Amino acid sequence: MxxxxxxxxxxxxxxxxxxxxxxxxxxxxxxxxxxVLEKEGLVGGLARxxxxxxxxxxxxxxxxxxxxxxxNKMWQDVLGGEFLRRPRLSRIYYNGKFFFYPLxxxxxxxxxxxxxxxxxxxxxxxxxxxxxxxxETFEQWVTNRFGRRLFLTxxxxxxxxxxxxxxxxxxxxxxxxxxxxxxxxxxxxxxxIKPKKTIKTLIExxxxxxxxxxxxxxxxxxxxxxxxxxVRLNSDVVxxxxxxxxxxxxxxxxxxxxxxISGTDFISSMPxxxxxxxxxxxxxxxxxxxxxxLTYRDFLTVVLIIDxxxxxxxxxxxxxxxxxxxxxxxxxxxxxxxxxPDPSKTSLGLEYFxxxxxxxxxxxxxxxxxxxxxxxxxxxxxxxxxxxxGCVVRVQKAYPVYDxxxxxxLGVVRQFVDGLENCQTIGRNGLHRYNNQDHAMLTGMLAVRxxxxxxxxxxxxxxxxxxxxxxxxxxxxEHDLEEVLEGTxxxxxxxxxxxxxxxxxxxxxxxxxxxxxxxxxxxxxxxxGPTLGLLGQYFPGYxxxxxxxxxxxxxxxxxxxxxxxxxAFLRNxxxxxxxxxxxxxxxxxxxxxxxxxx
Amino acid sequence: xANEKQALERxxxxxxxxxxxxxxGIVTGLVAGLGVxxxxxxxxxxxxxxxGPHLGLLGQYFIGYxxxFxxxxxxxxxxxxxxxxVGYTVGRIYNWAVxxxxxxxxxxx
Numbered sequence: 001m002x003x004x005x006x007x008x009x010x011x012x013x014x015x016x017x018x019x020x021x022x023x024x025x026x027x028x029x030x031x032x033x034x035x036v037l038e039k040e041g042l043v044g045g046l047a048r049x050x051x052x053x054x055x056x057x058x059x060x061x062x063x064x065x066x067x068x069x070x071x072n073k074m075w076q077d078v079l080g081g082e083f084l085r086r087p088r089l090s091r092i093y094y095n096g097k098f099f100f101y102p103l104x105x106x107x108x109x110x111x112x113x114x115x116x117x118x119x120x121x122x123x124x125x126x127x128x129x130x131x132x133x134x135x136e137t138f139e140q141w142v143t144n145r146f147g148r149r150l151f152l153t154x155x156x157x158x159x160x161x162x163x164x165x166x167x168x169x170x171x172x173x174x175x176x177x178x179x180x181x182x183x184x185x186x187x188x189x190x191x192x193i194k195p196k197k198t199i200k201t202l203i204e205x206x207x208x209x210x211x212x213x214x215x216x217x218x219x220x221x222x223x224x225x226x227x228x229x230x231v232r233l234n235s236d237v238v239x240x241x242x243x244x245x246x247x248x249x250x251x252x253x254x255x256x257x258x259x260x261i262s263g264t265d266f267i268s269s270m271p272x273x274x275x276x277x278x279x280x281x282x283x284x285x286x287x288x289x290x291x292x293x294l295t296y297r298d299f300l301t302v303v304l305i306i307d308x309x310x311x312x313x314x315x316x317x318x319x320x321x322x323x324x325x326x327x328x329x330x331x332x333x334x335x336x337x338x339x340x341p342d343p344s345k346t347s348l349g350l351e352y353f354x355x356x357x358x359x360x361x362x363x364x365x366x367x368x369x370x371x372x373x374x375x376x377x378x379x380x381x382x383x384x385x386x387x388x389x390g391c392v393v394r395v396q397k398a399y400p401v402y403d404x405x406x407x408x409x410l411g412v413v414r415q416f417v418d419g420l421e422n423c424q425t426i427g428r429n430g431l432h433r434y435n436n437q438d439h440a441m442l443t444g445m446l447a448v449r450x451x452x453x454x455x456x457x458x459x460x461x462x463x464x465x466x467x468x469x470x471x472x473x474x475x476x477x478e479h480d481l482e483e484v485l486e487g488t489x490x491x492x493x494x495x496x497x498x499x500x501x502x503x504x505x506x507x508x509x510x511x512x513x514x515x516x517x518x519x520x521x522x523x524x525x526x527x528x529g530p531t532l533g534l535l536g537q538y539f540p541g542y543x544x545x546x547x548x549x550x551x552x553x554x555x556x557x558x559x560x561x562x563x564x565x566x567x568a569f570l571r572n573x574x575x576x577x578x579x580x581x582x583x584x585x586x587x588x589x590x591x592x593x594x595x596x597x598x
Numbered sequence: 599x600a601n602e603k604q605a606l607e608r609x610x611x612x613x614x615x616x617x618x619x620x621x622x623g624i625v626t627g628l629v630a631g632l633g634v635x636x637x638x639x640x641x642x643x644x645x646x647x648x649x650g651p652h653l654g655l656l657g658q659y660f661i662g663y664x665x666x667f668x669x670x671x672x673x674x675x676x677x678x679x680x681x682x683x684v685g686y687t688v689g690r691i692y693n694w695a696v697x698x699x700x701x702x703x704x705x706x707x
Contacts, residue, residue, distance in 0.1 A: 494615035500695035504688045512684065519659060531655055 011451065012037065012250060012261055014237050015269030017045020018437045019427030021220045021231075022074065022444035023267045028227035030452045035261060036224065037235040037252055042214065043221045045269070046398060046428065047437050049214025052391045054341035057303050057349055059395050061316050061330050062213040063088070063206040066438035070445055075207070078219050083207040084336055089313055092154065093329075094320040096380055099154075101318060112153070123147035138170035157320045161327040162353045163297060163401070171404040210338040213437070237270060240278045247423045267447050269427030269440075271296070271397050272413055283416055290412035293405065294432050296397040298361065301330070302350040302372035305389040306382050311346050317381075324375040325360065326350045345388070350376065356396055365392040400432045414460060424450060424459060431460055493575055496568035505564030510557030517549035614696045619689030626685025631678035638670035 011027055013020045016038025024036040042048050050057045064083065066072050075083070092099040097111045109117035124147035131144040138159065142151045156167050163170055209215040221231045238258065239251035249262040268275050276283050276291035283291075316330045330349035332339040340347055350372045354360040363371070369390035377384035400406075410432050417425055426443040428435045435443065439462050446457035513535075520529035521544060529544030536542045539555040634656070641650040642665065650665030657663045660676035 494613050497614040497692070497696045497699060500614070500692045500699060503695045504691035507691055508684055508688050511687075516659065523658065531652065 009265055009451070010263045011035070011265045011267065012263035013267045013269075014250065014275075015045065015427060015430070016040075016043040016217070016221070016231060016233070017269055017427055017440070018047050018217065019430065019440040019444040020045070020267070020269040021217055021224070022441040023269075023426060023448050024224045024229055024231065025074070025078075025220050026445050026448040027452070028224055028229050030448070032229075032452070033227075034224070034229045035263070036221075036229065036231040037237055037250070037261070038231065038233050039236045039270075041233050043231065043233070044214040044217035046395065047213040047217065049212030050393045052303060053305075053389070055303065055305060055332070055347045056212045056214075056339040057301060057332060057347070057393060058212040058214075058330065058335060058339070059301060059349075059393060060299070060351070060398065061335065062437050064208055064213070064216075064437075065206040068438050068442050071438045071441050074441070074445075075216065078223060079209055079216050082210050082215060082219075084210055085205055086208045086315070086335060087205050088315060089334075090316050090318070091314050092158075092320055093317045093379065093381070094153070098312075098314075098317070108150075108154075116149075120147060120149045120153070123149035135172045137168050137172055139167040141172035142167075154320065157322045158318055158327060161319075161325070162399075164353065164355060164358075208336050210336050212332075212336065212339060237278060239280050240266075240268075240275065241280050242420075245419050246421050264422065265451055266423040267444070267451070268423065268425050269430040269444070271429040272417065272425055272432050275425060275430070276413060276416070287412055287416040290409040293409045294413070295401040295403065295406075296356075296429075297353060297399040297401055298356045298394070298396050299327075299351050299353045299398050300361065300368070300392055300394040302326075302352065302368050303391050303393065304348050304350060304369070304372050304376060304382070304387045306346045306348060307344070307386050307388045308346050308382065309344050311348065311382055319379060321379055324379055325352055325371070326375050326379075327353050329376075329381065348376065348382070361394065368392050397429055400429065400434060402434070406432070426459060431462075433460065433462075435462065493579060495572045495575065498565045498568040498572070501568035502561040502563075502565035505567075506557040506559075506561030509560030509563075510553045510555075513552035513556035514549050517544055517552045518546070520544050521546055521549065614700065616696065617689040617692050619686045619693065622689035623682040623684075623686030626688070627678040627680075627682030630681030630684075631674040634673035634677040635670045638665055638673050639667065641665050642667055642670070 009032055011032055011034045013024050013027070013034050013036040016036050020036055020038070021043060024034045027034040038045075040048075042050075046059060047062045048059060050059065064075055066075075090101055092101050094111075099111050100107045109120065112120065127143055127147045132140040135141045135144060139151065139156070142155050146155070151167075159167055159170065224231055232252070232254070235252045235254050237250045238253045240247060241249045241251065241260075247263075247266045249260050250266070252259050252261055270278075273291045273294050273296075276288055282288060312331060313334065314331060315334050316328055318328055319326050328351040330351065332347045332349060337343070352360050352368075360368075369392065372390065373384050373387045376382045376387065413432075417423070424447045425431055426447045427440045431443065443459045443462050446455075446459055446462065449455045450457055450459075516532060517529070520532060533542075533544045535552070535555075539551070542548050542551050542555060637653060638650070641653060654663075654665045656673065656676075660673060663669050663673045663676060
């Protein structure tokens with residue numbers, strides 16, 4: 001628990017999203033009174049719940065599913081009784097048919113029809129035999145693994161909608177990064193250790209607050225305030241004052257009035273690009289320039305109120321139809337019936353991926369609603385005339401873009417931020433890391449531990465390295481068991497040393513033949529070793545005599561060496577081939593969930 | 599962590615497997631023992647005027663062994679012992695050779 005030193009801390013948290021509010025909540029547990037500053041008039045950040053005429057909307061859909069025990073505990077502590085356990089269904093809607101997602105081969109092939117299925121299989125075989133020699137683009141990368149037809153059907157359109165650029169321009173590195181943690185160890189583990197049933201169950205169903213994720217963050221706000229912390233809405237941090245590498249205060253603009261808020265420590269979940277830009281005196285030009293090169297993808301949700309009690313069963317559907325702009329459709333009623341005030345109506349959230357300031361982003365709300373009505377009618381999910389109302393919600397900086405250069409630029413920014421003595425950045429945009437809500441919260445928790453308890457958690461590693469949080473969540477016994485199994489598996493797959501195997505078999509078989517010959521010679525008799533002597537058919541000059549035993553030693557050694565060497569060679573080749581197959585299979589398995597990374 | 603993973607993959611690709619000599623001995627012994635046991639009883643069950651004249655030559659090495667059911671039990675014991683020695687020796691020599699070769703390689707690295 002904190003000592004007197006902690007009590008003297010005045011912590012300012014920038015951002016009232018999951019990461020910032022979690023940090024604020026954790027700080028109050030240490031009897032600190034943080035000041036949380038939120039730019040918008042609503043807490044929750046990317047996980048807020050918007051409301052329109054009693055209809056509640058979740059921006060992007062947030063499942064409350066986590067492997068991080070601490071995060072789950074906080075959810076239950078804050079909102080336990082308000083959670084609903086919901087079944088998860090999310091499919092791809094293409095050509096008027098639903099396809100399971102993650103893709104199920106049989107369902108995909110049946111849904112596409114026999115002729116198309118045959119073409120897909122042939123295309124897959126073709127690209128396995130004649131792949132692109134160089135995988136520079138996302139298109140080449142996926143085509144090499146799935147074949148061109150499957151790429152065109154299930155990857156191209158949606159990916160281009162999300163990122164706004166052609167798959168032939170999107171770097172292959174982006175896809176490779178998504179499965180970069182698929183190490184040999186993971187692949188082998190996936191083949192031999194079955195996933196725990198509880199995890200599988202959690203993926204098939206999830207917890208969800210009755211009125212969306214914003215309900216959680218409103219409750220966290222109340223908890224912070226009850227513990228004498230402060231959450232200030234509509235408070236935009238416009239400047240961060242520092243002396244060398246020490247942050248002194250922030251300047252907040254509220255209703256056009258600026259105010260200086262001082263603190264001993266700062267935790268920021270505001271976009272790291274804005275954070276760097278707001279520093280006064282400014283960060284070095286290299287850092288500013290690097291921060292400016294980090295980009296984001298935004299999206300807007302066109303909410304349509306439909307005069308129908310039921311439309312489809314899914315929580316959300318991916319729209320792969322290239323003829324419409326909409327990328328994903330949320331069915332809020334299927335997340336929670338309480339999201340809709342009138343059971344005879346359904347509310348759908350049509351998500352359009354765009355970039356702030358582009359044509360879609362700047363369209364008038366009425367035009368966007370009209371476009372949504374036309375598109376929902378065109379793809380056949382609802383009729384134009386059944387749409388009775390609608391609204392538009394814009395979400396800035398929803399996705400940090402992982403382009404080919406972002407690592408380099410983020411590295412420069414990170415180095416500078418890490419050098420700040422009393423400030424940590426957290427959350428999806430604070431770290432420019434594609435963290436989900438639970439991992440964003442974890443960064444908030446760990447930042448508080450660093451600050452109050454003097455621990456040294458690397459916030460940038462959360463979610464980059466899956467094992468980081470697995471290590472936290474897993475019970476020691478289970479973790480140890482898996483470690484032992486993995487260690488054993490690794491030992492099994494080590495290669496045999498060909499020369500050593502040749503030597504050992506050669507020496508042993510040479511010695512055996514030598515002894516076998518000598519025993520018969522020493523036993524003597526009328527006709528010594530007629531049967532063993534038949535070896536002379538293969539070993540010229542070999543006889544069952546004293547001299548023959550020496551020759552047998554040599555022949556036995558050579559033959560044994562060759563057999564041992566060949567055995568080791570073939571065994572190694574088989575093992576490596578097997579490992580390649582296992583790795584490829586696990587890679588495909590991971591790729592089947594590719595859309596989920598968006 | 600990432601380095602750890604790379605190290606693991608590098609280990610699988612570069613490090614050589616070590617054999618457990620005792621396990622290798624037991625397995626080779628059991629295979630050899632069962633081989634003689636089955637081969638002997640196979641001929642015994644087939645029967646005939648002269649049973650297993652060639653297999654019977656094992657008696658030259660395994661004193662007391664003959665092609666009969668009792669002989670199959672004796673043969674099992676003999677073959678197990680010889681098999682164990684062979685397997686154990688192969689395992690020890692292999693590990694020794696691997697150690698020498700790795701030591702040499704690392705020494706030069």
